[in-house]
Each structure stands twice: as structure tokens, then as C-alpha cells.
Amino acid sequence: MKEKKSLDTTTEDKIKEAARKVFYRKGFAATRTRDIAEEAGINLALLNYYFRSKQKLFELIMMEALGGLIKGLLVVLNDEHTTLEEKIQKIVARYIDVITEEPEIPTFIVSEVRNNPRMMTDRLPIREVLDNSVFFRQHRAAVAAGSISEPNPIHFFINLLGLVVFPFIVKPILMAGRGIDNSEFNQLMQERKKLVPVWIKMMMGS
Amino acid sequence: MKEKKSLDTTTEDKIKEAARKVFYRKGFAATRTRDIAEEAGINLALLNYYFRSKQKLFELIMMEALGGLIKGLLVVLNDEHTTLEEKIQKIVARYIDVITEEPEIPTFIVSEVRNNPRMMTDRLPIREVLDNSVFFRQHRAAVAAGSISEPNPIHFFINLLGLVVFPFIVKPILMAGRGIDNSEFNQLMQERKKLVPVWIKMMMGS
DNA sequence: AAATTTTTTAATCATTTGATTAAAAAATTT
DNA sequence: AAATTTTTTAATCAAATGATTAAAAAATTT
Numbered sequence: 312m313k314e315k316k317s318l319d320t321t322t323e324d325k326i327k328e329a330a331r332k333v334f335y336r337k338g339f340a341a342t343r344t345r346d347i348a349e350e351a352g353i354n355l356a357l358l359n360y361y362f363r364s365k366q367k368l369f370e371l372i373m374m375e376a377l378g379g380l381i382k383g384l385l386v387v388l389n390d391e392h393t394t395l396e397e398k399i400q401k402i403v404a405r406y407i408d409v410i411t412e413e414p415e416i417p418t419f420i421v422s423e424v425r426n427n428p429r430m431m432t433d434r435l436p437i438r439e440v441l442d443n444s445v446f447f448r449q450h451r452a453a454v455a456a457g458s459i460s461e462p463n464p465i466h467f468f469i470n471l472l473g474l475v476v477f478p479f480i481v482k483p484i485l486m487a488g489r490g491i492d493n494s495e496f497n498q499l500m501q502e503r504k505k506l507v508p509v510w511i512k513m514m515m516g517s
Numbered sequence: 518m519k520e521k522k523s524l525d526t527t528t529e530d531k532i533k534e535a536a537r538k539v540f541y542r543k544g545f546a547a548t549r550t551r552d553i554a555e556e557a558g559i560n561l562a563l564l565n566y567y568f569r570s571k572q573k574l575f576e577l578i579m580m581e582a583l584g585g586l587i588k589g590l591l592v593v594l595n596d597e598h599t600t601l602e603e604k605i606q607k608i609v610a611r612y613i614d615v616i617t618e619e620p621e622i623p624t625f626i627v628s629e630v631r632n633n634p635r636m637m638t639d640r641l642p643i644r645e646v647l648d649n650s651v652f653f654r655q656h657r658a659a660v661a662a663g664s665i666s667e668p669n670p671i672h673f674f675i676n677l678l679g680l681v682v683f684p685f686i687v688k689p690i691l692m693a694g695r696g697i698d699n700s701e702f703n704q705l706m707q708e709r710k711k712l713v714p715v716w717i718k719m720m721m722g723s
Numbered sequence: 724a725a726a727t728t729t730t731t732t733a734a735t736c737a738t739t740t741g742a743t744t745a746a747a748a749a750a751t752t753t
Numbered sequence: 754a755a756a757t758t759t760t761t762t763a764a765t766c767a768a769a770t771g772a773t774t775a776a777a778a779a780a781t782t783t
Contacts, residue, residue, distance in 0.1 A: 337632060338628065338632075339547075340543075425624050425628075426547060431689075432694060438695055473683030473687075480683075481627070481679075483630050483637075484630055484634075488643040510676070513720050
């Protein structure tokens with residue numbers, strides 16, 4: 312019989328959280344299993360004891376990261392009771408909040424997908440899910456009705472996502488290159504919760 | 518006396534080009550010096566003979582990449598004889614062309630700057646150069662005149678850059694997740710040469 | 724063409740790194 | 754509390770990897 316013994320956290324969780332932190336910050340290739348062990352304050356062998364290998368541990372972290380982001384998105388995207396405009400507001404606000412909590416996640420995903428693009432496709436049928444979403448049905452309807460001028464949903468989606476995510480991707484450059492510190496950056500992102508939906512409306516609207 | 522003996526290319530250049538290719542694709546940490554040697558078709562020891570170390574070779578590639586991007590930008594940004602609007606058009610068109618030639622460069626830079634943010638600041642005084650550019654003088658003038666509604670130049674610049682660069686960053690996701698192939702992607706980017714300046718005007722204009 | 728310098732190669736080193744093992748320690752069951 | 758199972762540790766392995774060396778080959782100079 313297995314028992315939950317969450318005196319603080321279990322060893323397994325400590326390792327997973329340490330791995331997440333280090334992988335997010337440095338990526339798979341630059342991460343040493345010893346970095347993770349040290350971060351978690353455990354013996355190196357425990358990592359392999361609980362997770363078999365660095366690769367396996369990494370895949371777990373990556374799938375949880377992708378899964379978390381996508382699941383949250385789909386809930387909003389498939390809400391039958393909100394307008395397109397409301398969905399945009401929700402997506403923007405939610406993603407800015409989620410990524411503010413874990414600012415390294417976009418670069419982490421982008422970097423790792425570069426090395427292994429099949430990661431995205433092999434496990435999740437993104438395309439079908441997106442195309443059949445309420446969101447894109449509403450988008451097509453808006454295009455047909457003439458209230459959205461740019462007909463290509465790819466441009467629409469890239470712009471929406473880019474205006475939200477790109478600032479986090481260049482955050483290190485902004486912080487190093489301009490004199491922007493963390494709280495200043497976060498304030499800018501909070502501003503964008505209101506700004507991005509307005510901008511999108513201005514851009515894509517007729 | 519040194520002689521140019523460009524029978525095709527010199528060994529040194531072969532190594533540098535191979536290094537560029539491999540570093541761009543896989544990043545510093547995931548690149549093995551043996552990968553570079555193989556790509557260049559040379560003996561491994563030659564890499565160290567010509568460039569001392571992997572690290573030195575990498576820094577050379579990175580500085581050339583950054584330098585190329587920034588130098589091209591500054592020329593446009595500081596042209597006294599073009600309007601703000603014309604500058605935006607030029608920046609968008611130029612960057613889309615340059616990055617289309619070398620689509621991996623944005624993710625390369627973003628990934629590596631994450632691991633070493635001081636790379637950006639230590640060698641190039643980005644901040645001063647940007648703030649004193651004709652471009653931002655014109656931007657401030659446009660804000661003062663009321664023809665641009667969003668006063669914060671950071672938002673302005675992030676949006677401009679993001680609308681251009683972000684698609685390339687998520688290109689692997691688009692190609693894997695959606696059924697977009699290379700020529701389709703490039704066509705979309707060519708479309709954006711016209712679209713982005715219009716969008717920017719709609720977004721940021723009053 | 725002999726001498727010298729530059730370039731290239733094969734072999735090897737020393738470290739790093741992911742992973743395993745055998746034994747100790749702790750927890751759980753009987 | 755003895756036996757068993759689970760968790761943790763220290764030591765070590767084998768492969769990968771950045772770098773060096775000494776010698777060979779090629780090019781250049783004298």
C-alpha cells in the first residue's frame with residue numbers, strides 16, 4: 312500500500328520541481344542531472360531511481376507544460392456562451408497571468424520544439440482541435456459577416472499569440488538592453504491585458 | 518605574407534560556416550564540436566587550430582549574427598530623410614527578407630541570450646543608440662502631435678518587432694502543428710510585409 | 724631543391740556526464 | 754521485534770566530449 316506522506320513534499324515531487332526549474336531556465340541540453348540533484352537537495356541516484364533517465368524526466372516536464380497551456384486555452388476557446396471578443400480578452404488575460412507566473416516557459420517550449428518538432432504533433436492533435444473550436448467557427452462567421460477584414464485565421468492567431476507571448480520571449484533582452492526590472496516588466500504586461508484586445512480589434516476589425 | 522586562396526573557400530571559412538549552421542540549428546549546448554567538424558568535412562583538431570575553442574568560435578558566430586542584425590537596423594532607424602511610416606515599412610520588409618534567408622536566427626539569439634543575458638549589453642550599447650535614434654525622435658514627435666496614441670515606445674517597439682519576428686519563432690510549431698510547408702510559410706511572410714505596417718498604423722495611430 | 728613554415732591528421736588525454744550497483748538506512752508489514 | 758520492503762547513499766562505470774600533441778603532408782620561402 313502506498314501512502315501519501317507529504318511532510319512538506321515527497322522526494323519525487325522535490326525532484327520534479329527542481330527539474331522543472333532547471334529545465335525551464337537552461338533547456339534540456341545545457342542541464343546536467345547533477346544540477347537537478349543539487350537544486351532538489353537529493354542524491355543523484357534518486358533521480359534515476361524515480362524517473363529512470365534524464366530524458367524521461369524531461370518528457371514528463373515538457374508534457375505537463377504543454378498540457379497545462381493547451382488545456383487552459385481550449386476551455387476558453389470552446390465556450391459557447393462568450394463572443395469572439397470576450398474570448399480574446401480572456402485568452403490574453405489568462406495567458407499573461409499564467410506566463411507571468413512562469414516567465415521562462417515560452418522560450419523553454421520554443422527552444423525545445425526546435426530540437427524536436429515532432430514533440431508537438433506526436434502527442435496532441437492540435438490542428439483538428441483548433442480548427443473545430445468554437446473560437447474559429449466564430450472567427451469564420453465574423454469574416455463572413457465582414458466584421459473582420461483579414462480572412463486568414465493564421466495571421467489572426469499569430470498576431471494574437473505574438474502580442475501576448477513575444478514580450479516574454481524578449482524579456483531578457485529588454486531587461487539587459489533597456490533598464491527594465493522585473494516589476495516594471497510585469498506592470499507593462501498588466502497594461503497589455505487591456506491593450507492587446509483593443510489592438511487586435513483595431514488591427515483585424517474592418 | 519598571407520595569401521587569399523579562395524579555391525572555393527578557405528578551411529577557416531568552411532569551419533565558420535559549418536559552425537554557424539549547426540549552432541543556429543541546435544544551439545551552443547546541444548552542439549558537439551564533432552558535429553561542426555563533420556558538417557565542415559574537416560578534422561576535429563582544425564577547429565581548435567583555427568578558433569582555439571568551441572566557446573571562442575561560438576562567440577564569433579554570435580557577434581556576427583547580432584552585429585549584422587543591428588547594423589542593418591540602425592541604418593534605417595537613423596535615416597533623416599524618411600518619415601516614421603516609411604521607416605516602419607523598411608524595417609518590416611528588410612527584417613522579413615533577412616530572417617527568411619536565415620529563419621533560425623531569432624530562436625538562436627533568444628535561446629542563447631537566455632543563457633547569457635550579458636552577451637547583449639556587454640558589447641553593444643543598445644539602449645543609448647536606440648534612444649538617440651532619429652526613429653525614436655520621430656516617434657516622440659508623433660506622440661506629442663497626437664498622431665500616435667500609445668505613448669510608451671516600448672509597447673510600440675515590441676509590437677513592431679513581435680509582429681515581424683514572432684512568426685519565425687513559432688515556425689516549427691506552425692509547420693508541425695498545422696500543415697504548413699516552407700513555401701507556404703514564406704508566402705505568408707511576404708504578405709506580412711504589407712500587412713504589418715498597416716496593422717501597426719491601425720493599432721498605434723490615433 | 725633544400726629549408727622553413729603552415730596546414731592537416733591520427734591518436735590520445737582529462738573531464739564531464741548520464742547511469743548503475745551494492746550496500747546502508749529508514750519505513751512498513753508481519 | 755523480526756522480517757520485508759522501500760528509500761537513500763557513496764562509489765564507480767562507460768561513453769561522450771572538448772582539447773592537445775606529435776608527427777605527417779602540403780605549401781611557401783630561400
